[in-house]
Amino acid sequence: xxxxLIYGYGNAGRQDDGLGERFIQLMDEWIGxxxxxxxxxxxxxxxxxxxxxxxxxxxxxxxxxxxxxDIENFKLEKVVPNDATIEFTMHAVSVSYVLxxxxxxxxxxxxxxxxxxxxxxxxxxEELTLKAEENLNAAFEFIKMFMRKS
Amino acid sequence: MKKVTxxxxxxxxxxxxxxxxxxxxMNVAQTRLHIVEFRGFERFVQGRPYWExxxxxxxxxxxxxxxxxxxxxxxxxxxxxxxxxYGLTPTxxxxxxxxxxxxxxxxxxxxxxxxxxxxFLLGYDADPAIRNVIGVALNFPELAxxxxxxxxxxxxxxxxxxxxKVHGTGAIPGGINKNLSIExxxxxxxxxDPLNVDKMIDWAYSAVQFFKDYYMKNREFVDNFAHFPSNxxxxxxxxxxxxxxxxxxxAVDAEGNKILNDVDYQxxxxxxxxxxxxxxxMKFPYLKHLGKEKGWYRVGPLARLNTCDFIPxxxxxxxxxxxxxxxxxxxxxxxxxxxxxxxxxxxxxxxVIKDLLNDPDLQKNDLVTKxxxxxxxxxxxxxxxxxxxxHYRINDDDQIVMANLIVSTTNNNEPMNQSVNFxxxxxxxxxxxxxxxxxxxxEIAIRAYDPCLSCATHALGKMPLDIKMYDSKGNELDHxxx
Numbered sequence: 001x002x003x004x005l006i007y008g009y010g011n012a013g014r015q016d017d018g019l020g021e022r023f024i025q026l027m028d029e030w031i032g033x034x035x036x037x038x039x040x041x042x043x044x045x046x047x048x049x050x051x052x053x054x055x056x057x058x059x060x061x062x063x064x065x066x067x068x069x070d071i072e073n074f075k076l077e078k079v080v081p082n083d084a085t086i087e088f089t090m091h092a093v094s095v096s097y098v099l100x101x102x103x104x105x106x107x108x109x110x111x112x113x114x115x116x117x118x119x120x121x122x123x124x125x126e127e128l129t130l131k132a133e134e135n136l137n138a139a140f141e142f143i144k145m146f147m148r149k150s
Numbered sequence: 151m152k153k154v155t156x157x158x159x160x161x162x163x164x165x166x167x168x169x170x171x172x173x174x175x176m177n178v179a180q181t182r183l184h185i186v187e188f189r190g191f192e193r194f195v196q197g198r199p200y201w202e203x204x205x206x207x208x209x210x211x212x213x214x215x216x217x218x219x220x221x222x223x224x225x226x227x228x229x230x231x232x233x234x235x236y237g238l239t240p241t242x243x244x245x246x247x248x249x250x251x252x253x254x255x256x257x258x259x260x261x262x263x264x265x266x267x268x269x270f271l272l273g274y275d276a277d278p279a280i281r282n283v284i285g286v287a288l289n290f291p292e293l294a295x296x297x298x299x300x301x302x303x304x305x306x307x308x309x310x311x312x313x314x315k316v317h318g319t320g321a322i323p324g325g326i327n328k329n330l331s332i333e334x335x336x337x338x339x340x341x342x343d344p345l346n347v348d349k350m351i352d353w354a355y356s357a358v359q360f361f362k363d364y365y366m367k368n369r370e371f372v373d374n375f376a377h378f379p380s381n382x383x384x385x386x387x388x389x390x391x392x393x394x395x396x397x398x399x400x401a402v403d404a405e406g407n408k409i410l411n412d413v414d415y416q417x418x419x420x421x422x423x424x425x426x427x428x429x430x431x432m433k434f435p436y437l438k439h440l441g442k443e444k445g446w447y448r449v450g451p452l453a454r455l456n457t458c459d460f461i462p463x464x465x466x467x468x469x470x471x472x473x474x475x476x477x478x479x480x481x482x483x484x485x486x487x488x489x490x491x492x493x494x495x496x497x498x499x500x501x502v503i504k505d506l507l508n509d510p511d512l513q514k515n516d517l518v519t520k521x522x523x524x525x526x527x528x529x530x531x532x533x534x535x536x537x538x539x540x541h542y543r544i545n546d547d548d549q550i551v552m553a554n555l556i557v558s559t560t561n562n563n564e565p566m567n568q569s570v571n572f573x574x575x576x577x578x579x580x581x582x583x584x585x586x587x588x589x590x591x592x593e594i595a596i597r598a599y600d601p602c603l604s605c606a607t608h609a610l611g612k613m614p615l616d617i618k619m620y621d622s623k624g625n626e627l628d629h630x631x632x
Contacts, residue, residue, distance in 0.1 A: 044315050050302035104287040105294050124194045
């Protein structure tokens, strides 16, 4: 298996925004149980410029985030640097931005995906909504299959 | 009257909106920075056990959770009877300081290299498509790498002191829950180039020189961009030194006269009041004894260098003396000099981190202080953006029954409004059209404060720059969307 990073992000203190972190917990359990090699995990509140240095060390990167986009349950999307959008709205940056920065300053371009998991509520609650939990499990099963094939 | 709306403000943490009201002659009549601040957090922590607060409050903010973590922990130090800042064990206090200065280092690096430098390196009126860190990466690749690695270094300091990157648990009421092993220490002292503290000091020093060089070439622009007299407030060490973790509250006026003379922050409520205005969720703090009109103040890097007497580290002190000489020792009221002050603090933070890493107290095991429980406590730190207040009261069941937080950006509410007003009038008065560089100039004025308006929730999606113009009857004249 290619050297792979699974990177979840979001704020677990804001209900479904914690989907990324929860996904990484499931992934860590799976990696430990199945003794999966060459797959690493990380998670944070949000992406930032230093993540360009982090992903430069991997061949494949899968980011995992809560999504409010119009999707049914989850969507795996390939990210290419050409699609990089310049978003300066917050201190946090987007996946395409991180990838573009990685390419420009480290001359590296890992194969990069975003797993969007449909989220619904963002209150001061630590538990996911039931629907988000279902989406999380479906997305996790999909990624396991995806990784076994790749 | 016509109205220009800039919403949301870009490169600012969270959601902000600027409205600029123009009269019939196209002169700026009124400006306002509206904040859609996240509310309800103070109520959210009520009923929770007090010892949860240092972890819970990190959910306030994804960019400076360490500041909230430490301010809450300091308030709870008082509640568990461990004293007010000086009561901790040496290991407890120094581990927290290392965490805090790591946070300061990464935050200041992020702000300068990622958010502010595009305006300086590429020009505030450059094409917005390249006026960003990607543009910096293409044109100044060494600086872009430095920004990334300085952020990474600071983040790793946080991870090794707080325990983990997300929802760190390092600081607990009365102390800290881990020390720093020799192996961890050597990651930072002897790390492979460039991730070691000596390189960070070199780069931070270079960043200060970079700004001074820019300033010498663009002095008129920097000095005249936005300047207005104000009061300045921060913590200072008891001997007047810059101290970002602990001290007493000092405030000076625009001439440098002390208007709050090193008071104990446990009694902050005797000196500071917050005003509510109908058009913004964010309050407007002011010094009670001076009143609403004259009592507002700035916080943050510029304020800190205006209130302190000296900086207790060699290289930063040298730069501080140059900085102070510029205004003949008087308070500096030039908004863009905030970047200069921020970089001096960046350098100071790197020097402090090195000193702490070389301190054997970090490897000791006496981590927690206990005492007689109290019902109420206040914790202050100097967060990257300025003074941060946390105040808690508990009941007999150890539940939080009252929480009051005054965050740095709230303290800077009036100064940010003053800056927007200054720049809008200067750039837009009498102009027939509002150009992108004019709008960016307004944002530059706000960005100098590095405001963090709210950020705990995010999801994929775009947040464009939205600008609308209205006539005096409220009809939309123009709509700009980035």
